[in-house]
Amino acid sequence: MYLLTVATLVAIYAILTLGLNTVTGLAGQISLGHAAFFGVGAYTTAILTVRHGWSFWPALLAAVAASAAVGALVGAAAIRVRDDFLAITTMGVNFVLVSVFLYFPFFGGALGIGGIPGPRLLGQEVAKPGFLALTIGGVVLALAVNLWLGRSWAGLALQALREDEDAARAAAVDVRKFKILAFTIGTGLAGLAGAFYASFLTFISAGDFGFPFSITVLCMLVFGGIGTNRGAVAGAIVLGAAPELFRFLADYRMLTYGALLVLLVRFQPAGLLGDDSAIWRRLRGARAA
């Protein structure tokens, strides 16, 4: 049960990092507010299932749609800016959304929303192992989406964006459309994670979706290897499970994260498994040989 709990949480983190990778890694847009969209998905699920009696499955779809919609809005605003501006904007969106969750009774306000039911299949409540399978399914879905995106025409355009936004624009790549697309997909995935999260914890409150968590997710992605799907998953697994494995480090965890970020960026920006990382190169070398 304990392992199932940790594994489920790691799977949820992986969906988050994969979604962030769509936005930040694939499309080169800086998002510091991923947790907010996670929250939109979670609250949508909570409100629909607790207050309106919806079953988990349609609520899940609604959660993805809601966070994607908010993402599209932010994406539309993002077209006017680039790089640093965007970072602050997404950070601002995070703060504003969390404030909204905290303040308005519609979102449970300070009391949060509890009693969120779990998914039911064929009349039975899905048990813990089943739920884990479900979240892993979500990870697979996220991977599939990212892979499809990367290989499609949209993906090529996004890559161009990432390399050089001005050149892409000059080559008549519709920058605007693709930024919005990237945001929408990435935040939709965050919403998916949010739906699982709400069901799993059965109780959510505004504090779960703050800026520090956005940083944690970013940290996982950077650590694993920003821009790569395997990096996203690896980062989620290692940094998601690490607290459990290294409980003795507990008091030094955030310090370690901070130091890790700085050192990684300076000496190993490709992270653990990024395209240029020492480990990945060795793995590829082994495969080629």
Next chain:
Amino acid sequence: MIVQQLVNGLTVGSLYALMALGLTMVYGVLRVLHVAHAAVFTLGAYGGLWTFTLTGSFWLALLGAMAVAVAAGLAMERWVYWPLLAKPTVATLIASIGVFVGLEEVYRLVAGPEPHAFRVTLRINDVRIADVLVTAPQVLVIAVTVALLAALWLFLTRTSLGLALRAVSQDREIAAACAMNVRRIVSLNFALGSALAGAAGMLVGVYYNSVSPTMGDVTAYKGLAIIVLGGLGSVPGTVVGALLIGILETAFIGFVEFPFPRDAWAFLAMIVVFLLRPQGLLGR
């Protein structure tokens, strides 16, 4: 009452201004979002407290706060920002966040998570002008801010070093081409910005009688919104933006009573200005 609340708003805005100036100055020369600036601010507070405990003098403590902050700022510039200049901006941003998170933790581990009192007996009195009361602490904050801002303004406009600073801020490459020691100018920028932040940190510590590891958080985030609002890289823009936000927050609590959390106003204002005038209020 309106004037009274205006005083409140200006006091808070002054503190924001001192903090945000460092951010805008660093952005001006390096085009980098110095998120770790918050940690410099907090270090200033702790440094000031420590110096005060040792010497019992407010002014020495203020100098101590600024000195400690300058040291930290320069260290960050040297070991984190300068080496990463060639890399994409995402990298510096992430590194900055890492430094910020890490340093806050160090403060917590060294000084403890609870706030420390910072009691200074002020030898100035409240000021009363007609119906308006400016309390002694408020007088202190406003006076010190005005003094520091005046000094900065004189420096930037009347000294050749200041001019050089503004040149580098406009265009680093051209300034380098003009054989200015860009590196030195960048360091100077960090030093000045950090000094201001250190002073701000200590003032906040004294004003609220509280120094804690996370005291820089909200001001830091807000500072980022303020510099965008005011115009990235623009010193006067930042000051105007900061005062504006201080007044705005106060007004929405004091008068309009709009049920929206205080800290979100800065971001809301930023987003609005952004959509209407992306270069900020006084930006180029």
Next chain:
Amino acid sequence: MLTAEGEPTMNRVIVAGLMLLVTAVPAAAQGPIKIGFFAPLTGFAAADGASARHSAEIAVEEINGAGGIKGRKIELVVYDDRHDSKEAVAVASKLIEKDQVVGVVSGSYSMPSRVTAPIFAKAGLPVTVAYAVHPDVTKAGPCVFRNGFLGQVEGAAGAESAVKLQKARRIAVLTVDNDFGRVASAAFIERAKKLGAEIHSEQVYKLGEKEFGPYLTKIKDEPIDLIYHTSYYNEGSQIARKARELGIKAALEGTEGIDSPKFLELAGPAAEGVTFTTNLNRDDPRPEVQNFLKRYQAKAGTGADMVGASAYDAVRILARGLETGGTDPKAICAALTGLKDYHGITGKITRFVKGEVTKPVQIQIVKDGKVRSFAVIDNPEVITPPVQ
């Protein structure tokens, strides 16, 4: 060792000896009784987490020092929940599955307590909650027992103190924007109005607010007798300081959130005369209370607070369940459900009703820089928790 023909006497001695060993060993080899404990040991709430932990440890040391539970010692399995829901959930499953505790004490805030209560309930483990206030915590199951007050009770008691005892007629309310603040303030306002006072203004501020100029300037020149603020020691101390800085003469009343030596330190001279509702009476002459205060001071180096005293009681209550019920979780639950007239250091619990206590509310006051007793509210109409 048996030879082919046997050496019966020798064998019998060995067998007898083995049997003796087998019966004697379990008593000693049974090992300590494990109870789980979680609190925010790191993060913004670390100070309260530390207080809760120190106090829980004091309780365990005392129990073990007096012989333990029927000869067996208690072992506290401590985890840090970092005031994070995900962390709390992982901790809960760990306690249940890996550490296999027989009972749990929550030394934490509402969020982690609330998210873990259903998990423990599903696993059939009894939980005693030290001070978390969210009403839903005890609704998770029949085996969750809260030692602290519900926000509703505390707010109502605050009104009794403000209106009846301090004779306040016009009151300004400042509410911290979290579950505790909202619920307590609402209850305060309702009761105060019932008692005939006028609520002059209601303002809400964010958790962690330091700048109270705008809020207090609004009421500075109004004829207010008392300002009631739900807050923690950070905000509460700022409210007290700013009020005095602005020259506001109204009385100040707070809640258990400011029951901490930190409030006194950060508020400085402005703390003088501030009253607050809480469950710890520092002037309580009972030896167990005074001993705890002394032991805590010696262990932690600062004065004890409500959080610590509540954690101490929560551990002790669970221990009482162990004493009377044994180590089977169901039996502990039954024992606690039937608990009557338990004298904790944070007050006498008549009994638990749906996991909530009926306990008198202490009103403490800061006098000459020290926290002293001001009054006790034991009006049943006020202190009975609003559950059926």
